[in-house]
Amino acid sequence: KDIIKLLTNLKNRTEKKLALRLAELEKCKNRETLRIYGELIKANLFQIEKGASYAEVPNYYSENLEMVRIPLDISLSPQNNANKYFKEYKKTYTAEQTLKELTQKDKKELIYFDSVLDTIDRSKTLAEIAEIRAELAESGYIKQTSNPKKNNTQNISYKEYLSPEGYKILVGKNNKQNDYITTVLAAKNDLWFHVKNIPGSHVVIMNSGKEVTEQTIIQAAQLAAANSKAYASSNVAVDYTPIKYVKKPSGAKPGMVIYTTNKTVYVTPK
Numbered sequence: 001k002d003i004i005k006l007l008t009n010l011k012n013r014t015e016k017k018l019a020l021r022l023a024e025l026e027k028c029k030n031r032e033t034l035r036i037y038g039e040l041i042k043a044n045l046f047q048i049e050k051g052a053s054y055a056e057v058p059n060y061y062s063e064n065l066e067m068v069r070i071p072l073d074i075s076l077s078p079q080n081n082a083n084k085y086f087k088e089y090k091k092t093y094t095a096e097q098t099l100k101e102l103t104q105k106d107k108k109e110l111i112y113f114d115s116v117l118d119t120i121d122r123s124k125t126l127a128e129i130a131e132i133r134a135e136l137a138e139s140g141y142i143k144q145t146s147n148p149k150k151n152n153t154q155n156i157s158y159k160e161y162l163s164p165e166g167y168k169i170l171v172g173k174n175n176k177q178n179d180y181i182t183t184v185l186a187a188k189n190d191l192w193f194h195v196k197n198i199p200g201s202h203v204v205i206m207n208s209g210k211e212v213t214e215q216t217i218i219q220a221a222q223l224a225a226a227n228s229k230a231y232a233s234s235n236v237a238v239d240y241t242p243i244k245y246v247k248k249p250s251g252a253k254p255g256m257v258i259y260t261t262n263k264t265v266y267v268t269p270k
Contacts, residue, residue, distance in 0.1 A: 038085035175255025200228025
């Protein structure tokens with residue numbers, strides 16, 4: 001309950017931050033207008049009187065060359081008004097780049113929080129909850145209660161199934177296990193599965209690039225769907241691709257990967 005409360009609070013806070021940043025980002029969309037205003041004032045310096053509250057000039061950046069009214073600071077000269085617009089343009093450009101980075105970070109955080117909440121929802125033992133708590137501690141979201149050895153994989157467990165051809169199918173039960181089976185255990189030609197665009201477990205067929213029947217692919221996809229937020233749905237989209245096309249970006253949250261060259265199969269969780 002304490003983990004759920006923490007994650008819910010973090011998620012709500014991040015959603016509010018994201019909404020504010022997206023609103024600020026929307027304001028930055030008119031930054032090109034600031035540059036154009038500066039250029040138009042510059043091009044008409046000798047026609048603009050000092051102390052004027054606006055300048056009405058032809059817009060050379062428009063096909064129709066319509067007149068545009070540009071607000072001016074009456075305490076500044078025409079040249080300084082142009083410089084002011086250029087300065088605001090640069091400031092807005094910098095703000096836009098920063099906001100883009102921050103909104104991307106917020107979105108990744110929200111995806112991560114959802115993945116942990118989904119894992120908690122599907123946890124059945126105290127040991128599984130303990131693993132989630134350890135993951136959050138390592139990620140800095142809660143205080144570390146002990147000093148576990150780094151890179152200690154001895155206690156990492158995961159689900160294991162057998163395909164009709166005799167291949168092992170591994171299923172992660174949380175983000176730490178997902179990272180382990182995907183980045184440590186799996187070979188580059190093994191097949192990797194994950195539900196499309198929603199939180200869920202990583203699933204790997206340990207086939208080393210050998211022929212896999214449609215029956216085994218469906219089995220692995222059903223396991224991916226059953227161990228996801230879509231476990232109670234039907235006709236669930238599951239992506240799959242060889243491990244060599246699955247990458248974990250530097251600094252990515254536990255369980256977070258990107259993948260390409262995938263195919264998609266639709267299954268009912270089983």
